[in-house]
Amino acid sequence: MSEVISVDRIRCDGHGLCAELLPELIDLDDWGYPLLRSGQVPHHLRDHAKRAVAACPVQALRLQTGVQAAGPSRRA
Amino acid sequence: MTDSVLWYAARGAGAVSLLLLTGVVALGVLAALRWRTSAWPRFLTVAFHRNLALLSITFLSLHIVTAVVDPYTSLGWSAALIPFSSSYRTFWLGLGVIAVDLLLAALLTSLVRGVIGHRTWRLIHWLAYACWPLALAHGLGTGSDSFSPWLFTIELACLGTVLLAVALRLLLQPAPLKPAAADVSIPDWADLGDVSAAATRQRR
Numbered sequence: 001m002s003e004v005i006s007v008d009r010i011r012c013d014g015h016g017l018c019a020e021l022l023p024e025l026i027d028l029d030d031w032g033y034p035l036l037r038s039g040q041v042p043h044h045l046r047d048h049a050k051r052a053v054a055a056c057p058v059q060a061l062r063l064q065t066g067v068q069a070a071g072p073s074r075r076a
Numbered sequence: 077m078t079d080s081v082l083w084y085a086a087r088g089a090g091a092v093s094l095l096l097l098t099g100v101v102a103l104g105v106l107a108a109l110r111w112r113t114s115a116w117p118r119f120l121t122v123a124f125h126r127n128l129a130l131l132s133i134t135f136l137s138l139h140i141v142t143a144v145v146d147p148y149t150s151l152g153w154s155a156a157l158i159p160f161s162s163s164y165r166t167f168w169l170g171l172g173v174i175a176v177d178l179l180l181a182a183l184l185t186s187l188v189r190g191v192i193g194h195r196t197w198r199l200i201h202w203l204a205y206a207c208w209p210l211a212l213a214h215g216l217g218t219g220s221d222s223f224s225p226w227l228f229t230i231e232l233a234c235l236g237t238v239l240l241a242v243a244l245r246l247l248l249q250p251a252p253l254k255p256a257a258a259d260v261s262i263p264d265w266a267d268l269g270d271v272s273a274a275a276t277r278q279r280r
Contacts (some may be wrong), residue, residue: 016110
């Protein structure tokens with residue numbers, strides 16, 4: 001079952017810990033907010049994704065199983 | 077002989093707990109500054125805060141167990157969890173018990189943070205600010221030799237560390253989220269002939 005990582009943009013405060021822990025999937029924009037390269041989490045990055053979700057100080061990251069990725073995220 | 081071993085253990089574990097808790101509080105206070113370097117990423121501050129907290133709880137357990145089983149104080153286990161219920165140094169020991177209860181609240185809510193939600197977790201985590209001063213006062217008031225030079229030095233160093241962290245937090249601004257003004261491109265349709273005029277237009 002594939003897993004999908006997503007950001008709750010209302011909750012996100014741009015702490016940037018996720019991009020430090022999961023640089024394979026997450027970049028930061030100029031304002032320090034996360035840009036997901038792809039929501040789909042490859043199997044070998046699963047543990048890193050979990051760690052990034054757990055590290056978010058405001059719990060804005062979610063990891064869900066069996067959901068289709070919403071596509072590459074765009075700048076607001 | 078056994079008694080004095082327990083007393084030394086309780087005292088030592090108490091002092092170490094205070095030192096570790098001081099580190100936990102300082103890191104927690106400073107985390108909001110979002111400080112980082114290439115060698116010290118932000119997740120390190122947060123992970124260090126958490127791991128140091130877990131380590132301090134280990135030493136705190138040792139402190140509590142050795143104090144409770146020490147026949148001299150004859151505390152009993154309920155005195156370790158219910159504030160002001162001990163006959164031995166009721167007030168000063170009670171402060172330490174409140175600190176433990178607050179720390180347990182912070183620990184348990186952090187373990188189930190995903191379930192209770194961020195707002196509740198944060199509200200309860202704020203109680204940790206009360207935990208540390210109570211622990212410090214407990215150390216000064218309960219300790220049999222709190223005012224011996226080396227123990228008092230530790231207490232002062234802990235106080236100084238937390239005051240310094242709080243001062244830094246209040247004086248320094250968090251690292252800016254927005255890029256420097258020079259990086260922001262101004263659209264060419266914007267008429268900035270007079271900045272104050274532009275500001276007036278924006279306010280309308």
